[in-house]
Amino acid sequence: MLALLCCSLLLAARISATWNVPSPVEISSELAAQIRDVHAKVLEIWRVFTQQEADGGRGAALHAACQVQPSAGLDGAQPRVTGRVLFRQPAPGARLDAFFDLEGFPAELNSSKRAIHVHQFGDLSRGCESTGPHYNPRAVAHPDHPGDFGNFVVRDGRLSKFRAGLAASLSGAHSIVGRAVVVHAGEDDLGRGGNPASLENGNAGPRLACCVVGTIGPEAWASRWAQERNQRRKRRRESHCQAP
């Protein structure tokens, strides 16, 4: 990483020494945008490098957790969902992995699907209602928001799911840290509902439970990952035993 950074800086120095640098009035908006882009990339490389140094060279993985609680003022007829969402991002800018572990859904509604999204604000002052709309930093339609995690199948009142390659980030200008994860009563129509709400929120229904994403150390993820690995081994052994 240090070598890459040094090469970038040397290259930039060579370019500035050999080029006729235009005066500020000659810089087009396109060139200014390119300069800003390069500047942002160099800053990000530097940030990753210094973070790795501070981390003792153990890598730049970022971790976060969200302790899901029932929405304040929830209708008594609605289920009280609790649990935890864990996030790991191998490095700033990389895709996100997550474990969703929730319980409290009605057991009789087996195989029902529930939508989970990141909403704009980490404000739970009026329960999940004050978390605002879907977090949408690029002003695109649902389900292309970075925190549109889609639908999760409930079995026996619980859902437990590992998802890899999510578009949300724990770093940078579009970080979801400090924002809310919201669990809905219904299924996400993934923008195919044929009405305006479908392109804003997937018509996923009432907000059952939510939490605010906060950074944590690596221990909780390591422990949950070890549990997942053991479960997968067990399932493999069982499937081998059942094979004719």
Ligand SMILES: [Cu+2]
């Ligand atoms: Cu939502």
Ligand SMILES: [Zn+2]
């Ligand atoms: Zn969305």
